[in-house]
Amino acid sequence: MADKPHPDHDLIQGEWTEKTLVEKLLEPVEKPPPRPWRVVLAVGGLLTLVWLYAIFVTFVRGLGTWGINQPVAWGFDIVHFVWWIGIGHAGTLISAILVLMRQNWRDSLNRVTEAMTLFAVLAAATYPLIHMGRPQNFYWVMPYPTHMALWPQYKSPLSWDVLAIMTYLTISTLFLYLGLIPDLALLRERSQGWRRKLYGWLSLGWTGNAVHWQRYRAVYVLLAGLATPVVISVHSVVSMDFAYGLVPGWHLTVFPPFFAAGAIYSGFAMALTLIIPLRKWYRLEGVITERHLDWMAKVTLASGLGVAYIYLLEIFIAWYSGEPYEWGQQLWRMTGPYAPYYWAMMLINVVLLQTLWFPRFRKNLTWLFIFSILANVGMWLERFVIVVISLSKDFLPGNAHLYYPTWVDWALYLGTIGFFLFGLALFIRIFPPIAVAEMVHLFHKLRKH
């Protein structure tokens, strides 16, 4: 048993004992933070204030402050709603699907990506709320007996969306919290004063009882099994918000897998954008190795190829359908006033994506980091193409109208990015960004057996 090294033995590199490994993994919480952390927190905090101001302006002066018009009634708000929901998907995929597939490399990545999911979904959920125009009536989406005897329309994808997002937020939050409990107990025992109280409350008094562990593990795997179809379903339901409509460019049966692939692609790209600097700033090269990043790049490539395939399929189907409006929409995208956006999307998500086939590019962290940002720019452009360009020209030439976002639209977008960074920075200061108990367990498996 001891002679042959474990096939995944290089997932933890360097000379460690359990104690030094735990010290290392708890450093972000227990040691003073590195300088870049303060910068991220400050920039994120400032942008969060900008965000709150833009929401305030929206609430006080109304949706007229936005750039939406007729027919482009869904503008940046829905572009960014879809963008953020998609980004969340990598966390659930890493934490749920890779548990079921017994992938050891997930253990270094699941915590920080699950936190990423949480803040991305929270950011996303604000857009439909503020887009309602009368946000004080948001509870009308819930089924409750009213004096008007009205109910939500459950044959509408918008009703499905409410429940899909709520389920997604709940399951990703509970999954993240469940994974945190043993680490919180460890932090409780290692801290004093108010911190001990805080971690004590949050750990719910976890003692490490072996029988509790058995049930914990059973529930963890069960939740992973349940979260797996949810990952696929959430963005599929979001896609039906579009596919149910008759708008040319939206009314396609391929939308659910198209959106699911795009979500995983953008989520892994965002995870790379966050993990590459995190690894450098906290010197986590020993636990987030180049193999981890290589795998993430491969998943990005695989899901990105799905997206690229459907781009090409969309062009083919628009022509093959023989529908003048579908083909007209395709030509509007490729040659109309928004053509630069369309071709920039194609350049990133179809052409530049191909670099990830080559180990030389995948192992070049500078390129991987740049590409991960570009991929999310590409996915932003994709949502812009789908939402704004499709709406700007439908059936009647007289309806065509371009979309011009206002400063409020931009402030709401930059604001959610700020909120996302601010939330994540605070999260890794309070909770360990790598799952300590799982890493120590993996360390045992790799070294002792």
Next chain:
Amino acid sequence: MLYGLMAYFDAPEKLLKAIGALKEAGYRRMEALTPNPVEGVERLLGGDGRIPWVAFALGVLGAGLALFLQVYTTLDYPHNAGGKPLLGWPAFIPVTFELTILTITVGIFLYLLYQNGLPLADHPAVRAPSYVRVLLDEYGLFVYASDPRFDPEATRALLESLGAEVEEVRRA
């Protein structure tokens, strides 16, 4: 007052062997405390095979509630959407699916807390002077002083003979 004895083992195999030896000697009141799940402990201390069944029951409940919600609201406020049948069941799939998952998730999480007796305000084993070791890299076995077979000297000798480092846990 003596709460009990806390024994620390450096490997899960030793812990399992010790639990077996103590059970054979007639001890009943003990708890294993470990930094990660230990396979085989459920055979000695009892596991919980009910979790999948509880989850299944919650799923049936969630699916039933979701279908009831949709059928009831549709019949209570009939609305012709696109000339489709009033109770066109394929349109009910997404909500049924999401509410099934939501019910299982929340329910099984609460069931887990309930079965594990959490939240827990205090526990005698946590008072052991070097308790933190069982959250890091050692495998602990806490034997309650209230066990009928418990004897401060003999129990300590038995645990030490099984390869443990033993600490007394007293009320501070």
